[in-house]
Amino acid sequence: MATPLTADQFISVLKNAGVRVVEHGSWRTHNRNHKGTWGPIHGVMVHHTGPYSTEAGMVELCRTGYTSLPGPLCHGVIDRSGTVHLVGYGRANHAGSGDRDVLNAVIAEETLPPDNEANADGNPHFYGFECINTGVGQRWPEAQLEAMHKVSAALCRAHGWTARSVIAHKEWQPGKPDPAGIAMADFRTAVAKLLGARPPSGSTLEKDKPVYAQFPGSEFFRTGRRSALITAMGKRLVAEGCGKYTKGPGPRWTDADRRSYAAWQRKLGYRGDDANGLPGQTSWTMLRVPKS
Structure with a gap:
């Protein structure tokens, strides 16, 4: 009130x-x-x-x-x-x-x-x-x-x-x-x-469920970036049937990561520029990448 x-x-x-x-x-x-x-x-x-x-x-x-x-x-x-x-x-x-x-x-x-x-x-x-x-x-x-x-x-x-x-x-x-x-x-x-708070019970992040990684911002995902977070993301993309990797995924952001993420965006219904392979806040939240 x-x-x-x-x-x-x-x-x-x-x-x-x-x-x-x-x-x-x-x-x-x-x-x-x-x-x-x-x-x-x-x-x-x-x-x-x-x-x-x-x-x-x-x-x-x-x-x-x-x-x-x-x-x-x-x-x-x-x-x-x-x-x-x-x-x-x-x-x-x-x-x-x-x-x-x-x-x-x-x-x-x-x-x-x-x-x-x-x-x-x-x-x-x-x-x-x-x-x-x-x-x-x-x-x-x-x-x-x-x-x-x-x-x-x-x-x-x-x-x-x-x-x-x-x-x-x-x-x-x-x-x-x-x-x-x-x-x-x-x-x-x-x-x-x-x-910055724990989501309410009944949501996808209840107290007894895994803690997911916060979205690091679209600028984080650029050629040459290395992070365990990228590996964790890639594994989730593979689990969702969106992996476009010939090897990996690994910790370095590559074109394979971008193509895999674009497949995830298309799976969510995004098209055109909304499925360009660069993570956004909403699609990242829905991917539920485990906190590294």
């Missing part, structure tokens, strides 16, 4: 997280506060937008809303490049009615119960991010997922929350599917790693 950040604090927190932020109109004062309270704030909620014609059009729709549901429909829209578009601040029409038991679990930072009721208003209590995705099998670009993780972790850090304070719309309101294709236990694992 906390007092919401001011708009200036909010944008500062996001920029300090290392994401690109674009401001739209008078977002600082664009809200639905005349319809009810804003705060106390308890957590962060992530959504997918659903079908869209253009990303710019979806950002504008989230800013203005429509007749039956006026905007803003969130605080930030995260596009597929990872850019965060700020469209409103304060009470927003994004969470709607959800399960009070879920709200209580978020406040207590406990395991979420099933969302089988819609008996609490979430709009006063969650920062909301709409993430551009059709929700019908469209892949999530790594840059977009990284931005989603970063903004969630940044807001948790600002309020002293753990990753348990980050939830999906589908965990809040019965019948909602968003964000489709994202396992929230893994999402919270990535947020917890950014916070």
Whole structure:
């Protein structure tokens, strides 16, 4: 439970997280506060937008809303490049009615119960991010997922929350599917790693499971780099059926490592520049390389 950040604090927190932020109109004062309270704030909620014609059009729709549901429909829209578009601040029409038991679990930072009721208003209590995705099998670009993780972790850090304070719309309101294709236990694992904390139970890094190596940054993986971490990564790529090695893997970063990692990225559904063989935060987290 906390007092919401001011708009200036909010944008500062996001920029300090290392994401690109674009401001739209008078977002600082664009809200639905005349319809009810804003705060106390308890957590962060992530959504997918659903079908869209253009990303710019979806950002504008989230800013203005429509007749039956006026905007803003969130605080930030995260596009597929990872850019965060700020469209409103304060009470927003994004969470709607959800399960009070879920709200209580978020406040207590406990395991979420099933969302089988819609008996609490979430709009006063969650920062909301709409993430551009059709929700019908469209892949999530790594840059977009990284931005989603970063903004969630940044807001948790600002309020002293753990990753348990980050939830999906589908965990809040019965019948909602968003964000489709994202396992929230893994999402919270990535947020917890950014916070430098042990992930919550129920995630992929529980107390009784192995400790995995933190992502060293894409610049770590360059020709000539030698590290036991590269060997550990290569062994995991082989275990996932993505090894392209004629010998090894070994501790020196080679083109075989890059080709193997590109195969892993393609296995995750990435294509084009997102499958260039250079590790990124999200694909690295999902590979689960043991700490050397």
